[in-house]
Amino acid sequence: MSIRAPLIKLTIFAVVTVLLTAMLAQTLGTWTTSGTGYRARFTDVTGLLKGDDVRIAGVRVGKVTDIRVVDNSIAQVRFTVTDEVPLGTGVRAKIRYRNLVGQRYLALFEGPSTGRTLKRDGVIPLEQTAPALDLTALFNGFRPLFTALSPQDVNRLAYEIIQVLQGEGGTMASLLRRTASLTNTLADRDEVIGRVISNLNAVLSTVDEREGQLDQTISQLQQLVSGLAADRAAIGQSLVNLGELTVATGSLLGEARAPLASDVDGLRQVAGNVNANAEAIDRALAAMPGRYEALTRVASHGSWFNFFLCDLKGTVALGGQSVPIPPFTSTAPRCSAAASS
Template sequence: MSIRAPLLKLIAFAAVTVLLTAMLAQTFGSFTGGGTSYRARFTDVTGLLEGDDVRIAGVRVGQVEDIRVADNTVAEVEFTVDGDIPLGTGVRAKVRYRNLVGQRYIALSEGPGDGRPLPPDGLIPLAQTTPALDLTVLFNGFRPLFTALTPEDVNKLAYEIIQVLQGEGPTVTSLLRRTASLTNTLADRDEVIGRVVTNLNGVLSTLADRDESLDTTISQLQSFVSGLSADRAAIGEAVANLGELTGATADLLHDARPAIQSDVAALEQVAGTLNENSAVIDRTLGTLPGRYESLTRAASYGSWFNFFLCDFDGRVTLPGAGAVTPAGVNSPAARCDTSGGAR
């Protein structure tokens, strides 16, 4: 009992998995559930693969089963068609392009005949088959036209060309109308294209005249880049160090910002005071030379200052008597001569 339950679960899981796999294979692999087998011979089936569609009026009715060489000269394709769709002996088979990627399919259509049914495993001869277009030759002929289009327009026009030549798209007149419109557009821009070519010739001529300088510049640039490559380790370290320095500077400015702000405010105040007393400062700076000369003469005896009393006077205010000015003292010594400027 302990083994039977897991075994039943495993069997159920395997059955569901196989069923889902078969459904996916049916969906994505385009498998059919059988049908009547027929054969058709083509001069060229390049790109046609086993499993490709067989269509009638664009509706899928079967698939290609096998591709082989017959009589060492032609390709014989074996395909199946749904059993409820009979084919006549006049049926025609064409290999057509399914898309621009290169996928192909076989298109079946009724042709002239006596209306007799084609027997199972019957052969459609070469006279009633048409190979696929050779896109390489076709697109090479349109290459000058494609160079003037965007990739999206190229894909659209190429697909329309294939549809026209396979009889599935617009008429040849519509295709020619589109081609003529594009050609007229290119003709209208002939002057602009001519100017571009002329300018390009001028640029190329200038480059040709300076070929030696251009070679030297390229060589120097190569040497410069080689030097940078050789010093990439040092440059990387320098960049890292610059990052660290930037971080340290930011931290320093962040810490010193309050002090700097107060210093700037104090400097602003000092500058205002100096500006208000500019006259006093000018007068003081004008008298400084004479005062420095007097101080130098007074200190000429040594590293000290000698003072000599030349004049003395005073004023005393007494209660009830007012201000009393006593007699002053005035020395007649030569050093007290006022013409020298030291008193």
């Protein structure tokens, strides 16, 4: 008894689940393969695929089973319709949009009554069929309005346009009301558009006030361009000469690179010697003003120097030997005065 009650509940739940799943599958058409087969011919079935719905008054009654080209230019669609829905010979077929993604379905309509039933595998001729609505041509007419709307409003308006033009819902009045309400969005932006136009007028007014300067600038620019065009040969030759100068400069620098490196190395040695004898150079520079002053006094009587030989001693190198020079000492009073000073 403790196991029977849960088992009964589980069985009931399983049966109900299977029945609901079967009903859902039947509704979605995943298991619907039976029915009476028919054919319909169209000038264009772009977007219609095998397995798409066949509907009457929005209710799914079958599906598309095959699509092929016949007579080199006619599209023939094979489809099935449940046996409970017989079709007359006057039936009409249209391809309609199922949604904005691009899915389509085959819609069947009751045509003029002929009192005869369309036989199995019967053909619905071109005169009784219509292709899908050309959304590209339709939406191109609404492009100026779509550019000013949000994506959500565009999708809503486009779907209502399709429904109205396919006769699936709404009326032309409701479509016009929707279009008018969306057009009000543009009217709400009238102030912004007005400011843009005002700013543009200000810019154009400023340009108009400086029309003379603008004309002069354009004329001068034209003269400059004309002058450059007239001197294009000289400019071209100058560029050639500049190229030759660049090549010559490059070769000169290439030739002078080694001597220049040697000079830089010698300058580095000179700088080292100067730095090493900085104290002696400083002493010489410090004593130089006094020596220049003495020289100035000596040369004050003309542009020459008068020297008096008072003492002489030294050697002369002859044949690799040093020969002493006999010493000389002057007894002139000037020499005595220079010695005493």
